[in-house]
Amino acid sequence: xxxxxxxxxxxxxxxxxxxxxxxxxxxxxxxxxxxxxxxxxxxxxxxxxxxxxxxxxxxxxxxxxxxxxxxxxxxxxxxxxxxxxxxxxxxxxxxxxxxxxxxxxxxxxxxxxxxxxxxxxxxxxxxxxxxxxxxxxxxxxxxxxxxxxxxxxxxxxxxxxxxxxxxxxxxxxxx
Numbered sequence: 001x002x003x004x005x006x007x008x009x010x011x012x013x014x015x016x017x018x019x020x021x022x023x024x025x026x027x028x029x030x031x032x033x034x035x036x037x038x039x040x041x042x043x044x045x046x047x048x049x050x051x052x053x054x055x056x057x058x059x060x061x062x063x064x065x066x067x068x069x070x071x072x073x074x075x076x077x078x079x080x081x082x083x084x085x086x087x088x089x090x091x092x093x094x095x096x097x098x099x100x101x102x103x104x105x106x107x108x109x110x111x112x113x114x115x116x117x118x119x120x121x122x123x124x125x126x127x128x129x130x131x132x133x134x135x136x137x138x139x140x141x142x143x144x145x146x147x148x149x150x151x152x153x154x155x156x157x158x159x160x161x162x163x164x165x166x167x168x169x170x171x172x173x174x175x
Contacts, residue, residue: 005017085112
């Protein structure tokens with residue numbers, strides 16, 4: 001069932017359909033529908049896009065990135081369906097003019113009470129370095145650890161009274 005009822009490019013408004021009443025609204029789905037309208041209908045291609053989606057944008061190089069988000073452009077706002085409802089926004093949504101969350105919605109022309117709840121986890125994508133340079137063991141270090149473990153299992157007590165380690169990782173200590 002479509003979640004976009006219509007798009008008014010002149011007033012920069014995306015009107016949500018009745019199927020969104022009291023339902024979670026994922027603005028990436030709104031973006032997909034508007035994009036599909038632009039692909040299939042010439043009237044929509046006469047205007048520049050007013051909504052984009054993205055994600056995996058680097059926050060800290062090699063460490064973290066953003067989750068998927070939706071951005072409204074050029075003053076665009078979402079207009080909830082005109083019915084008493086509690087709309088739940090489940091995707092990070094913001095505008096290019098500094099608004100976010102419930103402020104991305106235009107409720108001024110509505111006659112009904114529409115409460116907007118922002119309910120998405122504030123997460124980021126973290127990269128885990130598995131090559132050994134960022135705290136993980138290299139393949140060689142794993143092989144060395146397995147070799148050491150096998151030698152200890154084969155002849156317990158045969159290791160000298162010294163600390164056994166690979167890199168900075170302590171593997172065993174013998175008495």
